[in-house]
Amino acid sequence: MHKHDELLIALRKVIRAIDLHSKQLERTAGLTGPQLMIMRSISRFDGAMVRELADVNNLSPATVTSILDRLEIKGLISRERSSQDRRRVGVMLTEAGKALLAKAPQPLQEHFTRCFDELKDWEQSQLVSAMQRLADMMNAQDLDASPILDVQGLNPD
Template structure:
């Protein structure tokens, strides 16, 4: 029983290390790319969709699906990318209600030099684990989330520090 507080402290230390790594990487992305994590992920998604489906009519909904965020949230993020001159919005002549997104020349240049987001590295390494180990990690993290009363919190699969996705992109 004497070891139990030590184990709990080691779990808390590991959680803190994860939180700090996310914060450090977010700051790195911001300084390297000049973008928030959500902006980087949306810019990356637009570029990847365009590469995969040349001449695709990229919509906010498509980007939202790619980054697993609501269309309303992505729309606010895209507003910032448009203001920064990285993305353009264009209404289609055939259907004026449909707004399509594309990278500007500056956006394409930025897309081609984007640093790798932490979640991409994590997903790649996680996929290399055995199915049993992945399942064990998921079960353990879900249990930790429950122990911290965090299971009811809405969270996108986007690693970023402190604030929620909607708040962070207002900065």
């Protein structure tokens, strides 16, 4: 087998692992990876504004707003205007949102991050460099991406 075939197989395995985890999350919790990440951020920063959630998750405010719209329809979050500044709208988990979050599986990137952090610094640098090179080889260097491991789109539906 050629080296490029071995690399393509490894890439396919990564894509498959992300896909399988996303489908399992959707089946067990009824959430996408980005929705789960936003809910976890809301639980840490109760009353956070859209801009803060976007910054913490490396997403655009428009993407976060779309995710929040879907979570609100499901009854998992609520939005409340500030009594001091009516322009500010904070986001909170509802009781249903807290209950769902408590039983939701761990996001794939949290497991990945924990394993990555256990590597030696030179191993981390080598992986980052190899993946950046790979992205360049696939003409993906200019694609917008966030650190959320999910094959489902982050685009508003």
